[in-house]
Amino acid sequence: MTQKKLAVIGGDGIGPEVVAEGLKVLEAVAGPDAFETTPYDLGAAHWQRTGEVLSDETMAELAAADVILLGAVGAAPGATDVPSGLLERGLLLKLRFAFDHYVNLRPSRLFPGVPTPLADSVVAGREVDFVVVREGTEGLYCGNGGTFRGGTPNEIGTEVSINTAYGVERVVRDAFERATRRRNKLTLVHKHNVLVYAGGLWRRIFESVAAEYPQVSTDYLHVDAATIFLATDPARFDVIVTDNLFGDILTDLAAAVTGGIGLAASGNINPTGAFPSMFEPVHGSAPDIAGQGVADPTATILSVALLLEHVGLLDEAARVEKAVLADISARTPGTKRSTTEVGDAIAAAV
Amino acid sequence: MTQKKLAVIGGDGIGPEVVAEGLKVLEAVAGPDAFETTPYDLGAAHWQRTGEVLSDETMAELAAADVILLGAVGAAPGATDVPSGLLERGLLLKLRFAFDHYVNLRPSRLFPGVPTPLADSVVAGREVDFVVVREGTEGLYCGNGGTFRGGTPNEIGTEVSINTAYGVERVVRDAFERATRRRNKLTLVHKHNVLVYAGGLWRRIFESVAAEYPQVSTDYLHVDAATIFLATDPARFDVIVTDNLFGDILTDLAAAVTGGIGLAASGNINPTGAFPSMFEPVHGSAPDIAGQGVADPTATILSVALLLEHVGLLDEAARVEKAVLADISARTPGTKRSTTEVGDAIAAAV
Ligand SMILES: CC(C)[C@H](C(=O)O)[C@@H](O)C(=O)O
Ligand SMILES: CC(C)[C@H](C(=O)O)[C@@H](O)C(=O)O
Numbered sequence: 001m002t003q004k005k006l007a008v009i010g011g012d013g014i015g016p017e018v019v020a021e022g023l024k025v026l027e028a029v030a031g032p033d034a035f036e037t038t039p040y041d042l043g044a045a046h047w048q049r050t051g052e053v054l055s056d057e058t059m060a061e062l063a064a065a066d067v068i069l070l071g072a073v074g075a076a077p078g079a080t081d082v083p084s085g086l087l088e089r090g091l092l093l094k095l096r097f098a099f100d101h102y103v104n105l106r107p108s109r110l111f112p113g114v115p116t117p118l119a120d121s122v123v124a125g126r127e128v129d130f131v132v133v134r135e136g137t138e139g140l141y142c143g144n145g146g147t148f149r150g151g152t153p154n155e156i157g158t159e160v161s162i163n164t165a166y167g168v169e170r171v172v173r174d175a176f177e178r179a180t181r182r183r184n185k186l187t188l189v190h191k192h193n194v195l196v197y198a199g200g201l202w203r204r205i206f207e208s209v210a211a212e213y214p215q216v217s218t219d220y221l222h223v224d225a226a227t228i229f230l231a232t233d234p235a236r237f238d239v240i241v242t243d244n245l246f247g248d249i250l251t252d253l254a255a256a257v258t259g260g261i262g263l264a265a266s267g268n269i270n271p272t273g274a275f276p277s278m279f280e281p282v283h284g285s286a287p288d289i290a291g292q293g294v295a296d297p298t299a300t301i302l303s304v305a306l307l308l309e310h311v312g313l314l315d316e317a318a319r320v321e322k323a324v325l326a327d328i329s330a331r332t333p334g335t336k337r338s339t340t341e342v343g344d345a346i347a348a349a350v
Numbered sequence: 351m352t353q354k355k356l357a358v359i360g361g362d363g364i365g366p367e368v369v370a371e372g373l374k375v376l377e378a379v380a381g382p383d384a385f386e387t388t389p390y391d392l393g394a395a396h397w398q399r400t401g402e403v404l405s406d407e408t409m410a411e412l413a414a415a416d417v418i419l420l421g422a423v424g425a426a427p428g429a430t431d432v433p434s435g436l437l438e439r440g441l442l443l444k445l446r447f448a449f450d451h452y453v454n455l456r457p458s459r460l461f462p463g464v465p466t467p468l469a470d471s472v473v474a475g476r477e478v479d480f481v482v483v484r485e486g487t488e489g490l491y492c493g494n495g496g497t498f499r500g501g502t503p504n505e506i507g508t509e510v511s512i513n514t515a516y517g518v519e520r521v522v523r524d525a526f527e528r529a530t531r532r533r534n535k536l537t538l539v540h541k542h543n544v545l546v547y548a549g550g551l552w553r554r555i556f557e558s559v560a561a562e563y564p565q566v567s568t569d570y571l572h573v574d575a576a577t578i579f580l581a582t583d584p585a586r587f588d589v590i591v592t593d594n595l596f597g598d599i600l601t602d603l604a605a606a607v608t609g610g611i612g613l614a615a616s617g618n619i620n621p622t623g624a625f626p627s628m629f630e631p632v633h634g635s636a637p638d639i640a641g642q643g644v645a646d647p648t649a650t651i652l653s654v655a656l657l658l659e660h661v662g663l664l665d666e667a668a669r670v671e672k673a674v675l676a677d678i679s680a681r682t683p684g685t686k687r688s689t690t691e692v693g694d695a696i697a698a699a700v
Contacts, residue, residue, distance in 0.1 A: 158513070
């Protein structure tokens with residue numbers, strides 16, 4: 001296999017710490033030559049030093065990569081000098097939109113032995129293993145909106161959710177394809193009884209694509225009801241497809257009920273291959289625990305597994321997953337290991 | 351006390367069944383003369399028969415009521431002849447908007463003995479008792495949006511979230527007031543790192559009102575993180591204030607973790623008194639169990655307690671709450687009682 005170009009954005013807070021462990025595992029499983037790794041210094045600290053969030057030059061270099069691994073970006077909550085959304089909109093979402101990551105893939109699996117906040121009566125003896133296909137390039141995340149009469153008592157703030165047939169159909173189709181490779185069950189989540197324009201579009205497209213996949217059984221849930229099922233019956237789900245905002249919300253909840261945000265991996269995927277896909281843990285930069293070497297790198301390591309799968313290294317992906325699973329089930333509740341200890345253990349096992 | 355005019359909208363599905371029990375308890379606690387009750391036949395069935403969702407005449411009558419009790423509206427999922435959103439937008443949301451119900455009040459309390467999907471490690475020995483103040487008159491619920499190139503492969507569906515300083519400030523202020531009457535803790539939930547215009551407005555107003563309430567300790571959570579805390583540490587919350595859509599989502603999840611949607615009460619409140627406030631269970635019309643007499647009326651009965659509190663019958667409100675609490679703790683898990691049995695028991699105890 002030809003060497004792949006891997007762009008690495010550690011980012012802020014715990015980002016660089018967990019990414020280091022992800023790279024350690026990547027090298028252990030794929031060898032030192034499978035990826036040519038280039039680090040990019042981006043995030044809050046970089047912005048504070050340079051005044052630049054993401055230069056055109058860096059953007060062009062990232063576009064030339066085959067794949068991107070990202071830790072987390074975002075300033076500490078107290079950092080009032082970093083405008084809200086500057087890094088999220090200017091870096092993370094900019095990459096997702098520019099590289100047309102229309103499939104934001106977020107698997108949730110309750111591994112044996114992992115503590116869950118849910119009662120035994122909800123999960124015992126049931127297999128919780130589903131994946132959320134979150135639309136990643138439109139909806140309320142599009143950034144269209146504005147401030148009118150800003151700073152006055154008559155200020156108005158608007159946000160526009162833009163949903164296109166083109167954007168909805170391709171992600172719905174991807175979700176149906178994934179369902180056929182899993183348990184043939186697909187749930188659409190929206191709120192079409194209130195958001196009639198966006199919801200109507202999603203629903204009609206979902207139904208028309210469903211006609212091409214008679215083997216997939218489908219259902220629909222309003223987003224509020226979906227949160228109830230995630231808390232009371234997560235085993236009912238196989239594949240969920242939903243829009244950008246609902247996907248953001250549901251995947252944090254899904255992570256919580258399957259052992260926490262420390263285990264939740266994600267892929268921002270451009271299935272056409274026209275742009276590099278980007279893999280990242282679902283968690284944020286967690287400034288409160290940054291620099292202490294205590295962040296759990298498992299979510300990043302599982303994101304590396306998704307990355308390996310994406311570039312076609314299926315066997316390596318499976319080995320990482322297996323090593324993570326073994327590591328998780330060997331964990332002693334209450335015992336804390338350092339970030340590097342977890343990375344070392346998994347790297348040694350792949 | 352002068353007699354109050356109570357407009358009653360049973361609605362669809364289980365709505366009329368649970369409302370009957372709510373009225374039973376209301377009469378038992380307040381006597382037969384405290385309220386002059388007028389039933390209004392509205393909902394899917396009414397629309398199917400008359401072609402009208404809500405006439406101007408009915409609207410005028412409802413506006414003249416002192417207070418409204420509503421069951422649930424919404425057609426069966428299979429009823430393809432009822433356009434999506436017709437009843438939600440044309441009836442429920444129309445009332446909330448027309449009567450300026452800017453405080454959508456949704457208390458969540460984990461009563462002793464109530465089964466929760468959460469593990470003992472999360473809730474045992476902790477008091478889960480919080481209230482969500484959901485903005486009820488703007489945000490993404492405003493209904494502004496549209497379909498462009500509808501039905502073509504280039505269709506675009508938009509939804510606009512409108513947030514005004516006026517609308518945000520009054521609900522934020524109400525939430526601070528409520529916090530001072532509770533445990534002096536208020537959490538703002540939004541997604542200001544992505545929705546920078548709406549989120550910025552909410553955040554700035556929240557901070558400026560907070561300066562007037564130094565005794566209230568405040569924090570902020572992104573909506574995705576808030577779902578995690580609801581599943582892993584619901585006892586951390588006292589009062590939550592948030593926008594219309596986030597409030598919709600969080601309160602279903604809050605209901606789920608505190609014993610289910612069968613217990614979740616709500617008030618759509620116009621604190622100025624210019625319009626009648628409306629009380630309703632959070633749950634929907636549940637067409638799958640309608641007509642069987644098995645729906646749990648507790649959420650409606652707790653909504654009646656909120657209604658009594660709203661009209662100043664504080665002692666009566668407390669008695670209903672106490673009777674519900676006693677009834678709940680006397681329930682034998684696994685035993686099912688009919689809708690009327692629950693209503694009778696609580697009515698007998700008030
Ligand atoms: C940081 C933020 C912009 C991001 C999102 O909302 O998508 C995060 O919450 C996520 O889920 O990846
Ligand atoms: C029926 C629907 C319009 C409503 C809402 O979204 O507000 C319901 O979910 C609720 O929470 O009261």
